[in-house]
Every structure is written in structure tokens, then in C-alpha cells.
Amino acid sequence: MSVHDELTSVQRCLDDLYRSLGRLEKQLGSGGLEMRRVRMDSDRLRESVALLREAANTGAAPNRPDLVTISDTPYDISLWTDSDDEGLGARDRHAP
Secondary structure, three states: OOHHHHHHHHHHHHHHHHHHHHHHHHHHOOOOHHHHHHHHHHHHHHHHHHHHHHHHHHOOOOOOOOOOOOOOOOOOHHHHOOOOEOOOEOOOOOOO
16 A cells, blocks of 8 residues: 555545544533543544654655764774773772
8 A cells, every 4th residue: 555545544434433433422422531631642643643744745865964974993992091981989999
């Protein structure tokens, strides 16, 4: 399936969810904390799918950080001459 087809399928499922939530609200009432949370979560899902659809329509690639090459050569030991061995205590003292 294409991205457009998948997004359409997700949108249909969200529409079904909204209809089901409407029926539940009629039976349980909309004032309870649980119902408000489910309604807010479904609203957030709807907004997220809209953002996905917008990104898919613009053809924007997901933001991926640039890869950084890390050298296999050892670091210069002089970089750590002024620091203590963390967690082991200072060089001139013994651990308790």
C-alpha cells in the first residue's frame, strides 16, 4: 500500500473511533476524567495524522541527523591529566 492509502486507512479508523466515543459519551456522560482524557487523546491523534498527511503531501524527508564519524585512534592521554578517576576517588586518597 502507498503512504496515501495507509493514511486514509488510519483516518477511517480515527473516524470510527470518534463515532464510538460519541456513543460512549451518550451512555457514560462527558464529564468524567477518563472520558475527557480519551477524547483529548483522540483529538491529539487526529492532529498528528493531519501533520503526517501534510508531511507526506510535501514530500519532505524525515529530519535525520548528519552522521558523525568517530575515529578508532585512541585519545591523547594528556586530555585527562587534570581530572580524578570519577567514582574511584582521588589518586592520593583511598576509597572508604
